[in-house]
Amino acid sequence: MSKGRPQNAAGNGDKERGVDIQPTAAGTAPSARAPSHAERARTLTRAARFGSLATMARDPEGFPYASLVALATDTRGRAVLLLSRLAEHTQNLLARPEASVLLLESPIEGDKLLERGRVSLIGPCSPVPAEDVPGCRALFLAAHPDAATYADFSDFAHYRIEPRSLRYVGGFGRMSWVDAAAYARAEPDPLAEFAPRILGHMNDDHADSILAYARKLADIADATAAEMTAVDRYGIELAVKAPSGERRVRLPFEAEVRTREEARKALIEMAARAEEG
Structure with a gap:
């Protein structure tokens, strides 16, 4: 087989509000x-380990407050976080659970980040119910083993974002709002x-x-x-x-x-x- 032939290279369904790139050549x-954008979003969020969390600030009241957080996503694509009660974003969440988290396509490198995919998960971010804590703890520590050194501190607790809606952007010409139910059903690639x-x-x-x-x-x-x-x-x-x-x-x-x-x-x-x- 010639060098030009590859030898060692390693469903749609839910309607989305947005646009996608279209083939431009006659033969495609x-x-x-x-x-689907739901599938693309699930693929991106499964690999994400960090994100920018936006909460509703207490002071100055009513303004978004953005911070960097570590996270993991579960089998339904929900973002799981381990937050300290002393952190500003946690105090904001305890006052108002409305939140969003921006996740970027991995790896996050180079000078063309605006050409990379990103997803904003929008929904309430609340403490994880007691019965779900063991599973969330295991999930988070699998993604962030170093967190084991502080995961059991008394001021830390697990929080989870339940997506109400999502905004997917896959670079120029590919973007849409994604239905939360479609996102939950979608399989990562x-x-x-x-x-x-x-x-x-x-x-x-x-x-x-x-x-x-x-x-x-x-x-x-x-x-x-x-x-x-x-x-x-x-x-x-x-x-x-x-x-x-x-x-x-x-x-x-x-x-x-x-x-x-x-x-x-x-x-x-x-x-x-x-x-x-």
Whole structure:
């Protein structure tokens, strides 16, 4: 197999209020399946470990007060926090539970953060009921093992945000309000933990295959360069450069993939189709 062919690369449903990127090349199908914004939000929040918590300030009264907090998310996508009663944000919550927390797509690095995904979970943030504390404690400590040194201090307690609504922004041209029930039902993408390695491998070692994807499968015959910008269970997304300008396109897999090995096989199959074309 040529160097250009990948070898070692690692449901929609709920209607959302917002916009998403659309394929711009003649050869891409507008119906190409992509993760819903609820799925994208669940994928992002599952990986999040820190966020900016906004509470209603007591002084000056009525203004948002933002602070950095450590967190984890449970199987329903609810944010679980371990807060000290002495902290300003905790005192605000005890007076008024209305809150939101902004979570950024990991890893948080580079100078193009506005192109990365983010989710705002909006809802009441209240102390966790006694019967749920053991589960929340285990969840939080799994995400933040160092917190074991202070988790049992008398002034610390677990809090949980119950999302009433969510705002998802996936970068330029991809944003919406997400229904809380749809978010709770959505499954995080099974390829998320492998995606950075898949993208790095493909872009570093198989740039010619990605360019063939753009020219043959996305029907951008005059493409001069292409980069794989995303991969998920349903397909891949490309940033394609051509004389007419840069285009963003999505190409679907033949079938849903759930493992790194399935993704590798799907990318090889796409390369074979591109060569045949």
